[in-house]
Amino acid sequence: MQIGVDFGGTKIEAAALAPDGRFLARRRVGNPGIYDAAIEAVRALVEAIENDIGARGTVGVGTPGSMSLSSDTIRNANSIWLNGRRFRDDLAAALGRDIRMANDANCLALSEASDGATRDAAVAFAVILGTGCGGGLTVNGRLIEGANGIGGEWGHTPLPWAKGDEIEGPECWCGKRGCLETWISGSGLSRDFEAATGLRQSAQSIVAAAAAGNSAEASAALERYIDRLGRALAVVCNIVDPAVIVLGGGLSNVAAIYERVPSIVASYIFSEEWNSRIAPARWGDSSGVRGAARLWPAAKASEPSAFNAVVAKSR
Numbered sequence: 001m002q003i004g005v006d007f008g009g010t011k012i013e014a015a016a017l018a019p020d021g022r023f024l025a026r027r028r029v030g031n032p033g034i035y036d037a038a039i040e041a042v043r044a045l046v047e048a049i050e051n052d053i054g055a056r057g058t059v060g061v062g063t064p065g066s067m068s069l070s071s072d073t074i075r076n077a078n079s080i081w082l083n084g085r086r087f088r089d090d091l092a093a094a095l096g097r098d099i100r101m102a103n104d105a106n107c108l109a110l111s112e113a114s115d116g117a118t119r120d121a122a123v124a125f126a127v128i129l130g131t132g133c134g135g136g137l138t139v140n141g142r143l144i145e146g147a148n149g150i151g152g153e154w155g156h157t158p159l160p161w162a163k164g165d166e167i168e169g170p171e172c173w174c175g176k177r178g179c180l181e182t183w184i185s186g187s188g189l190s191r192d193f194e195a196a197t198g199l200r201q202s203a204q205s206i207v208a209a210a211a212a213g214n215s216a217e218a219s220a221a222l223e224r225y226i227d228r229l230g231r232a233l234a235v236v237c238n239i240v241d242p243a244v245i246v247l248g249g250g251l252s253n254v255a256a257i258y259e260r261v262p263s264i265v266a267s268y269i270f271s272e273e274w275n276s277r278i279a280p281a282r283w284g285d286s287s288g289v290r291g292a293a294r295l296w297p298a299a300k301a302s303e304p305s306a307f308n309a310v311v312a313k314s315r
Helices: 035-053 087-095 104-115 186-197 203-212 216-240 255-268 284-293
Strands: 002-007 011-017 023-030 058-063 099-103 123-129 133-139 244-248 277-280 310-312
Touching: 002 035, 002 104, 002 284, 011 035, 011 284, 023 035, 035 087, 058 087, 058 104, 058 284, 087 099, 099 104, 104 123, 104 133, 104 244, 104 284, 123 216, 186 203, 186 216, 203 216, 216 244, 216 255, 244 284, 255 277
Parallel strands: 002 058, 058 099, 123 244, 244 277
Antiparallel strands: 002 011, 011 023, 099 310, 123 133
16 A cells, blocks of 8 residues: 655645555644654554554655755755754654655656656646645656756746846745745745736636736736746746646636636747646546555565655665
8 A cells, every 4th residue: 555645734644555556544733844743644644554454564655845855854845843853764764664755846747758748748847836835747657856856846947038026026935035935836826916916816816806807917917927937937938848847736726827828838938849748636636645645566565666666765
């Protein structure tokens, strides 16, 4: 049995998968936002899942940020209280077993490559468009995490083909300016709308107002968002040329993205044609936890993983 843990900024979800991909059990709790309490929350969730099923499973965890290969600590997480902590090792100790861990966008990528929207794609790029934004790359169904464990970390590159007030860009929590996360995340859409109007609105409210056609300001903000997303994805296409780009996160539900972003991408790529697809995640909000579970192979935990994931042994 494979157990996945999706460690999000506001919630923690655990789920058990059968070998055929069916959910056997699912549980969710709020993320306490305090390190020791979060460790205990994950331990309790996994224990509850195993009690539900009556069996012990392998555990994979999807997290914000990534693992430092030199210190085995979390880095680059927008849940900044995780940074510098030996999260993988501490979870392994609390659960009393080996743990496999990967970035949450990588878990989305792995889930969709396994049995989702990118299953038949030789090269695929997965994008989370939520409170933040991130990316994950798969080639022939395998995660590509890279020599330094930062493969697909697209959200903290600059907005390409910047113009006007985009050139300097807003400050990002990472310490740099103008990162994609400040433009094409949900918080980036909200920030841009406030900069233009002086009004603070959630990304969901802006999208709803634009869809209803009763706010010129919301429509303009969404148009700027779509143009920036298209430019950002064009860079990915110029580098790895994915057959499919799969989108997850709250903004992946915006229908206008699938209608208008492809033509924007096509206008920026270094080719006379662009025949790739942009698709929503087949498994929606479940992709993260499914991908985390699949950091371990389904057959038996002692086999080497088919994926380039970080492993910690319990102490």
